[in-house]
Amino acid sequence: MLSFLEDKDNRTQQAGLTRMRTYATTLLAFVTAIFAFAVWGLETWPWLAPVKAFAEAALVGGVADWFAVTALFRRPFGLPIPHTAVIPRNHGRIAAAIGRFVADNLLASQALAQCLEELDTAGRLGRWLGQPDTRPMIAARIAGSLPPIVYTIGEERWRDAIGGGLRKVVDTAITGPRMAHILSYIVGRGYHHAIMDYLVTEARSFVAQNRPFIHKKVAKECPEWLPLWVETQIAQGVSHGIDGSLAELTSHDHPWRRKFEMFLHETIDGMAHAPFFAQRIEDVKRQVLGDPAVDDYLQQIGASAYAHLMGGAETVETVIEGALREISRRLEHDPAMRASLNRWLRDAAEALLVPRRELIGSLITDLVMRWRTAVLIEKLENHVGKDLQYIRINGTVVGGLVGLVIYAVTSLVRH
Template structure:
């Protein structure tokens, strides 16, 4: 809303802020700009608005009414006194006494109400203009009051316990529509978080974490135990079968290459036909050997492989030299750029997979999250122990926050009040409560008149 008034001390929307004056002397304006304590500029949220101006017009109307009533009883007093002095008996004395007491009550209440916001008649009377001059002390007192009475551990714990958050949250989450809403919000938050994160940073962290973890754990014993289990269960035999089949097929297709390799390794002084016969013989024996391994599950070579793997599994677990070699090989593999690139690029795949799943309402991720939330809600709604545990966590967390940061929380009140401009604060408060305060003046006039009439009547009754 449009602001009606702006102060010189930096009210938002005005010119450059000037240092606010510190209350000090009788009129609250002593102290130069150089010696006055530095104040915060008025907060942007504290503005004198059109609504405040409308309320202030209502205050002015009530002031006019209260002042008019004072003038009325003053006129009644003058007329009654004139009638009494003119020799009219009876009623003028009663009316004059009531009017006189009404004037006293009206003036006393006018002084009290005016002293809250400014100095009556501009006179430097002590303990007047209370709000402008005592604004900071009032803010500090309000902050202390809130801290002592609203931010105590017992109050916060009791209030949270009375809310029964566990049961309410459980009943709320158990509703399918609510679970869908929470799931959608979580998916949005997850997508936002993954979008904000820079891939290069995450990749560096993931790569470093995986490498550090891999270097910190010795892999030899674990590999040995796994290999021992595989050999004991016969799980390696399918691999041996596959290798035998592939080796046989390769030899069949590349027989000439094998024979050429054998002939090429023969001494130069041997006849060519001898080299050829030797190559053919070697190829046939090799093919026969591989064929027998392929077709004979109990072939001695297969047994030799079993024995080798069993011994190697044992060495991986117990032999220090073998374990050291495995560790060196592991370090060399992890140190290769290609491996680091694969580790780093894993994040991109995971990120894409998660974002895709979060965006798809029918994805397994969303469906499982929704089912988990509904299951949690059903348990919370019926399981008293789970409710108590959740509420205990919330109570402990809230108590920790208010007891640890109580000073910071209450300083928000005192600092905010201290940042307000004194005159603007006084105007704003008067606009909100001034109308009711004018009723005090009216009531003071009426009550004073009735009290004066009663006192005068009692006095006359006892012959005073």
């Protein structure tokens, strides 16, 4: 697909260059014909003198700019004229300059970060996945390639691979320092307040829904001689008291919240540095991952995934397309997710590219050096040649106008 797009772009550029070169050459031929006609008919029609001056200067300007443009890429008429074929003679210097430019400018940390920030990769991805034809195409290709691969692996090895992969993910991801980092991120951005608010809301809802149960428990603890209406008043007081205490927790200045935050900071410090925490986490992981029921469950996940993948491309395609649709929707309507993904891509690109920018620059230099000189000329001429043909056109027109001005000034001085 990429090669097709590049070929199409090259053809478009080549067509534009050919069109502008034809315009410039036609204009040069036109002023040449005017100059020849003016020289031929000057004695008969003296009024052709300014026309001759214009055409003569335009011809000189057009030829000079044709020579200058041509000399960049090749020798005019194949003649060994000094300081022509500038690009072929400086192939190595151009390759080194391109490599240095990419390494020192495009891959510099600040420039790369700014470029990636402006690019909005996540937004572009969301819009691309949001196109009606994109999701079915991607889903069909993935769904068509997965079953043969999974079948080649085999069901038993697939189940073992799924189970082993999940075990490895859990074993690698859940460590003391990693858990401390995650918890520190949550606390540092104030998300623990949102968690507390959610727990308080759920607790108040639980109390409201279970008032009869609370009344029953309170009545059971009250003395038998106590009147029923007194038991009811006590039960209602307990319910209201619990609800009121929970309502007070919604204030971020509540002492319990500060104690909760202190507890989280102590936990973070312990997870990051205390051997006891690390050992406790490892013990829990061994207990969980060593449980036969967990092993059976992981095997079931692997078997279920194998059955779904081998159950037919249509089922897999539907699942993949649904996942892509959800990703597209989230990227389009969730600015926080979009910003987070952009930040992750930017950090990943910086971490991957910036430390290796000298290597990348040298690879680009080597790539350009490996191009045949004819290929380098073709690429450069396709990209800038169209603008250079404008220079030829401008040189012809401006040269003619300058010649006309010189003729006018000379005529005024003579008279």
